[in-house]
Amino acid sequence: MTIFLSKKFDSYVNQYADSNPIWIAVLSNGDTIYQDDGRPDVEPSSAWVRLRLYCQQNDVHIINMQVRNRSHVEDIGADHDGYFFCKGAGALIFGDITMHTFNIGVLNEGKLKVRTWRLPELIPERFEERDPYASPECIIAKKGILDEQRLQTQNDRTTL
Numbered sequence: 723m724t725i726f727l728s729k730k731f732d733s734y735v736n737q738y739a740d741s742n743p744i745w746i747a748v749l750s751n752g753d754t755i756y757q758d759d760g761r762p763d764v765e766p767s768s769a770w771v772r773l774r775l776y777c778q779q780n781d782v783h784i785i786n787m788q789v790r791n792r793s794h795v796e797d798i799g800a801d802h803d804g805y806f807f808c809k810g811a812g813a814l815i816f817g818d819i820t821m822h823t824f825n826i827g828v829l830n831e832g833k834l835k836v837r838t839w840r841l842p843e844l845i846p847e848r849f850e851e852r853d854p855y856a857s858p859e860c861i862i863a864k865k866g867i868l869d870e871q872r873l874q875t876q877n878d879r880t881t882l
Contacts, residue, residue: 725776728758728769743791743824743841745807747773748800750782770807774862783864789826791844804829804854804863806836823847829854829863 728735735756738744744757757769766772777783786800798805806827813820827836834854838847854861854868861868 723779725772725779726761726764727753727772727776728756728761729753731756734758734761739790740792743789743839743844745770745824745826746788746790747784747805748786749777750785751780753782770862771859774859777862781865784862787826789824789839789844791842794844796839796844796846798826799828802828802830803867804834804861806834806852806854806857806861808857808860810838825860827852829861829867832868834861 731739735744735758738758738760739756742757742759746757747755749755755769755773758764759769760767761769764772773784784802784805787798787805789796789798806825806829808825810823810825811820812823822841824839824841825836826839827834832854834852835849836852837849839845840847854863858868
């Protein structure tokens with residue numbers, strides 16, 4: 723199965739990034755991948771899910787990651803054991819504004835540290851340690867770093 727990834731800043735990525743913050747990941751094979759969620763005729767619609775599948779199938783991993791909103795770029799860091807990404811949304815009680823976030827983390831020595839970034843400004847907010855096995859679909863790790871059997875068990879539970 724061929725997995726489509728945006729390996730260049732093409733017209734779709736340019737337009738998408740003009741109105742949405744994006745992540746940019748550099749892989750161990752030298753490729754740079756740009757978030758392109760919702761690209762027409764590409765499944766799954768989530769670029770992170772596609773990237774995770776690609777990394778598993780091709781035995782590559784992320785070696786550096788950034789998050790970007792227009793000219794504002796934040797470096798997530800290089801050479802971690804794994805990277806975590808998940809979108810979030812929330813609101814205040816009785817409020818009519820939805821707050822969107824990126825939850826981005828790094829995995830080192832079995833510890834997953836996740837920072838919440840308020841969008842679209844990319845303002846760092848909460849910082850917390852999470853269980854790396856709680857959301858396996860959100861983690862892309864180097865091969866062998868996490869117990870693969872335990873991750874598969876978690877994946878099976880989330881698809882039920």
